[in-house]
Amino acid sequence: MTSSQPKLDVLVVGGGNAALCAALMAREAGCSVRILESAPKLWRGGNSTHTRNLRCMHDAPQDVLVEAYPEEEFWQDLLKVTGGLTNEEMARLAIRHSATCRPWMYKHGVRFQPSLSGALHTARTNAFFMGGGKALINAYFRSAQELGIAIDYDCTVVDLEVKDGQFQAAKAIHQLPDGSQREERIQAKSCVLACGGFESNLEKLKAAWGQNEWGEWTAENFLVRGTRYNHGVLIDVLRDLGADMIGDATQAHMVAIDARAPLYDGGICTRIDCVSLGVVVNKLAKRFYDEGEDFWPKRYAIWGRLVALQPGQIAYSITDAKAVGRFMPPVFDGTVCNTLEELAATLGLDTHTFMQTLNEYNQACQVGHFDHTALDDCHTEGITPVKSHWALPINTPPFYAYPVKPGITFTYLGLKTDKTTAVHFAGRASQNLFVAGEMMSGNVLGKGYTAGVGMTIGTAFGRIAGTSAALSVKSQTGQHRGPEIDNLSSSKEEHASA
Numbered sequence: 001m002t003s004s005q006p007k008l009d010v011l012v013v014g015g016g017n018a019a020l021c022a023a024l025m026a027r028e029a030g031c032s033v034r035i036l037e038s039a040p041k042l043w044r045g046g047n048s049t050h051t052r053n054l055r056c057m058h059d060a061p062q063d064v065l066v067e068a069y070p071e072e073e074f075w076q077d078l079l080k081v082t083g084g085l086t087n088e089e090m091a092r093l094a095i096r097h098s099a100t101c102r103p104w105m106y107k108h109g110v111r112f113q114p115s116l117s118g119a120l121h122t123a124r125t126n127a128f129f130m131g132g133g134k135a136l137i138n139a140y141f142r143s144a145q146e147l148g149i150a151i152d153y154d155c156t157v158v159d160l161e162v163k164d165g166q167f168q169a170a171k172a173i174h175q176l177p178d179g180s181q182r183e184e185r186i187q188a189k190s191c192v193l194a195c196g197g198f199e200s201n202l203e204k205l206k207a208a209w210g211q212n213e214w215g216e217w218t219a220e221n222f223l224v225r226g227t228r229y230n231h232g233v234l235i236d237v238l239r240d241l242g243a244d245m246i247g248d249a250t251q252a253h254m255v256a257i258d259a260r261a262p263l264y265d266g267g268i269c270t271r272i273d274c275v276s277l278g279v280v281v282n283k284l285a286k287r288f289y290d291e292g293e294d295f296w297p298k299r300y301a302i303w304g305r306l307v308a309l310q311p312g313q314i315a316y317s318i319t320d321a322k323a324v325g326r327f328m329p330p331v332f333d334g335t336v337c338n339t340l341e342e343l344a345a346t347l348g349l350d351t352h353t354f355m356q357t358l359n360e361y362n363q364a365c366q367v368g369h370f371d372h373t374a375l376d377d378c379h380t381e382g383i384t385p386v387k388s389h390w391a392l393p394i395n396t397p398p399f400y401a402y403p404v405k406p407g408i409t410f411t412y413l414g415l416k417t418d419k420t421t422a423v424h425f426a427g428r429a430s431q432n433l434f435v436a437g438e439m440m441s442g443n444v445l446g447k448g449y450t451a452g453v454g455m456t457i458g459t460a461f462g463r464i465a466g467t468s469a470a471l472s473v474k475s476q477t478g479q480h481r482g483p484e485i486d487n488l489s490s491s492k493e494e495h496a497s498a
């Protein structure tokens with residue numbers, strides 16, 4: 001930028017859902033906006049490209065959403081999965097926002113469809129994106145381009161200048177087509193940071209998780225379910241600049257995924273969704289957690305962590321013929337055998353221990369009425385760990401096994417913020433530096449997860465961050481034309497027509 005150009009109003013760092021929501025809101029409020037996306041255009045959109053749905057509160061059926069999912073139920077679900085490690089004000093803000101944000105999404109080209117069959121019992125709670133997260137991201141980028149938002153791909157922000165808690169400039173590195181790099185200092189009146197967590201940074205994960213009781217570096221066996229571009233660089237920069245942080249570095253959305261998945265971008269099809277229909281054993285052939293604790297959408301995101309805590313960070317999801325057709329089939333075939341002994345031998349597990357585990361489990365299953373859509377009465381008695389629901393004996397050949405490893409989706413350690421999304425320095429809110437998405441998800445998610453809430457958080461706080469940034473520009477120039485923050489989660493927004 002040369003000195004003759006007017007100073008940019010809003011700089012947005014990141015190219016995923018939260019960043020795009022922020023950029024579009026700031027642009028609609030009349031600001032000049034520039035997006036810096038670390039990935040090349042082909043890989044733009046971060047983890048958001050892998051998503052399928054958004055968890056939405058609604059008091060009555062709404063286009064693709066059946067029945068009702070009131071605020072209180074959403075809040076109680078969140079309270080339960082986080083074990084209370086959540087900020088109620090922030091959580092309720094995101095929840096309320098989810099009731100009203102979809103017309104705005106629709107306006108920017110996002111289309112919805114009813115829940116897919118086998119998609120974690122989500123017809124009531126989650127609105128699915130037609131074409132998935134990739135279509136959502138493409139729609140937002142198209143809208144951003146039409147509205148005149150400047151977009152730089154292959155552009156990574158590596159440092160920030162912050163003075164007395166106020167954003168001054170970002171240092172960006174452009175990757176040029178010839179393989180060289182160009183450095184740029186970019187000033188702006190305000191800035192939104194929405195560049196993900198540090199889930200793609202295996203070195204940082206290794207440091208956070210350390211060595212376990214068997215001397216293993218736990219994170220060495222992690223697979224990254226999404227983008228390779230979220231390295232947490234600016235989380236570190238801001239921590240070093242004295243910003244207030246929130247969350248635990250080892251807490252994350254972590255799913256048990258097929259151990260054969262690629263290191264990055266395996267996406268949704270590598271998830272193993274039959275855990276609640278069978279048992280899971282570690283490499284010592286022992287069960288280690290209640291596979292039927294709760295509905296799978298409320299539990300799938302803890303299984304990556306549970307597997308991470310096992311020796312070798314590997315486990316095996318075991319089912320029989322009764323489970324076939326009751327879950328989304330994974331992309332890789334399972335190991336299929338006609339006897340449990342053969343299955344154990346094929347997996348390289350100790351057959352004696354495996355048979356002991358399976359026999360004990362089978363004998364402990366109480367006769368009940370199996371219903372995978374309810375917290376049914378099929379449970380075990382007399383074994384530890386218990387299986388609370390959907391406990392049917394594994395006795396109908398053929399038998400199936402899927403090897404699972406920890407698949408990290410996104411980390412929760414990030415920046416402490418408030419309902420304006422301002423970054424805080426020693427408890428004081430910055431006037432022009434805001435944060436959205438994974439970078440601040442720890443304000444709502446201290447631990448645990450419930451399906452679709454990542455996009456609820458990104459959409460709510462992305463839009464709020466864009467509005468806050470525009471308000472900040474207004475306070476510097478007196479030219480803001482957009483909505484006030486408090487109106488974003490109110491009934492003033494119409495309901496989705498799609």
Ligand SMILES: Cc1cc2nc3c(=O)[nH]c(=O)nc-3n(C[C@H](O)[C@H](O)[C@H](O)COP(=O)(O)OP(=O)(O)OC[C@H]3O[C@@H](n4cnc5c(N)ncnc54)[C@H](O)[C@@H]3O)c2cc1C
Nearest residue numbers: 015016018038046047048052053157226437438452454455
């Ligand atoms: C396989 C998978 C499936 C998922 N499914 C769902 C789902 O169905 N529903 C749901 O709610 N959530 C889902 N999630 C979680 C969801 O993806 C995230 O919660 C959400 O997308 C986070 O949005 P974000 O904008 O904060 O981050 P991202 O979408 O990851 O965007 C971060 C962006 O920042 C860029 N970036 C990183 N560092 C820099 C830097 N230094 N400079 C410039 N740019 C940078 C990245 O390239 C990326 O574009 C899923 C995640 C995965 C991986």
